[in-house]
Amino acid sequence: MSVPTVSARPAARHGWAQALAAVLTGLAVMALAAALGLWAAGATGLPDAAFPRVVAATLVTSVGGSVDLSGNAGVLAQTRAGLTVIPLSVTVAGALVIGAGFLRPLRHRAVASARELAGWAARIAVLWLLVLIGLALGARQTFAVDVGNGTLSDLTGLFDSAPRVGFTTDVPLTVLFGLLWLAGVLLLALLVARGAPLPGRLLRFQESVRPAAHAMVVLLLAYVVVALVAALITAATRGHVPATFAVILLGLPNLAWLALTIGLGATWNGRVDGPFGLPMPHVLDVILRTPHVSELSLRSLTRYDGRWWWLVAVDAILLLAVAFRMAARSPARIRLWQHAVHLAVALALAVLMICLTGRISAHYGLSLLGIGDLGGGLSGELFLRPRLWQAVGLGALWGLVAGFLGGLLAKGVRRRGEVDGP
Structure with missing residues (x-):
């Protein structure tokens, strides 16, 4: 019986199955954190069975992806909305799990070639790219806005211009920033882990x-x-x-x-202004x-x-x-x-x-025939920089x-x- 050589063992470890396990485990942990957090926030009550798509949008933003808000209330109405926030609990959970999955096959080794590290990272990146595309395409939804009772409600019914807002993702930007996020996670994992191997020429920098x-x-x-x-x-x-x-x-x-x-x-x-808090x-x-x-x-x-x-x-x-x-x-x-x-x-x-x-940064507002002028309970703003x-x-x-x-x-x-x- 032949004994596998040391040089063959890393190649066996760094296969597609291990890369898939690292990506899916990270995705599952991020999705679980996002879903439970949104459930605690009451997002399960959103109309049109939108909860899974809101979870997908949360995952997109957690890795730096772009989610665009849009509004439509007919030719007589005007809506605006915007949201920029990164749910860092989801981000950190995914980074820790994917970073650990990236390092696991490399443990107990002192040195690894740049080619080997790049190949192992590339497998994870290809699978992560597919995940990003799927999330970006799935994170799309439109909701009707409840304007309550009063003049605005009467006018929206009269002119059949009930406001709607929704969100979509910018797929190219989501892919770009999502891959940059992954590269940062993998690089940081190599920098932080004391036992992670580095190419020989970089060993002098680890001290x-x-x-x-x-x-x-x-x-x-x-x-x-x-x-x-x-x-x-x-x-x-x-x-x-x-x-x-x-x-x-x-x-x-x-x-x-x-x-x-x-x-x-x-x-x-x-x-902070309006119902935001x-x-x-x-x-x-x-x-x-x-x-x-x-x-x-x-x-x-x-x-x-x-x-x-x-x-x-x-x-x-x-x-x-x-x-x-x-x-x-x-x-x-x-x-x-x-x-x-x-x-x-x-x-x-x-x-x-x-x-x-x-x-x-978050804001929204509604104006109909100059009434409402983005004020009162129909608008809000929150920013912190x-x-x-x-x-x-x-x-x-x-x-x-x-x-x-x-x-x-x-x-x-x-x-x-x-x-x-x-």
Whole structure:
């Protein structure tokens, strides 16, 4: 009986069956999170059996795809609507599962050729492309808008111009951004996982990149865990259980990472108008529901309730912990200033990612013969956007300080590259 050679084993592992399992498992986890979150939010009551298509649209937006809202109320009426939000709970769940599926056949190996890694990633990408096309084509629906009673209702009946709104997907953009999302997930998985193999020419970079990248992933996930505990306590003590679980399953990282940046000193600008609202915490809705654009910052939060200063303490504790872990996982020859620079760059990039993915924008309105003028209960607006470069700069500054202090704390820890003295 012949024994398979070592070189043949990776090829056997990286087959289409393994790629299909990784993609389908990731898709199933994302669909489950989206469906349960939308169910908790009450989306099962949508007309025309639209729930599966709304789930598909949620999956599209979770990977950066484009969903366009449209309105039609006849020649005498005017509607407008728009929505830009990424349900990061679904995004994170899919990224963790697909990243783990990508790394699984590569475990227990020190080196892999660039060709082998590219081939394995290409199999996953081809199958993911088919998933993206299917989701983009399935995420299409139109709904009738209930204008209630009164003048607008009478006029819509008189002119047979009942308003309808719907959503469709931009298939090319969805495919493009969905594949970019997948590439980012696979690349981050290789950067973060300590045991993942790299091509020989890139091994020298892992000492500076991997500990810092791993520290950022730990920081972001730790903040999600803290937010999860806070959400569960809120659900148990204050009620609103369905709304709270909808937030957990759809947008918990959105709120958790928003709190992370605010604790660093970053400022977000926003406004809430109409029936839109931010379900938790309530203070966000209070601060942003003003006639003009408001600032959401540590100063505005503590003006409402002084206990929000704890965001600074949580940031400091978690950053110092991951900085220590980064330094302890780095070779002993890495100097203190290098630890500081590595964490500064990593935290600045993490904050940049949060600012780009955490933006929220939603609006809708209806006007008929100039009546309604997009106001009252027939319109609403919600937006939240960061002061980008201020947030990135603060992230770099915090990273410098935390990286230096973490390196100091790790000096007494035995690390790779150290040898015993005579």
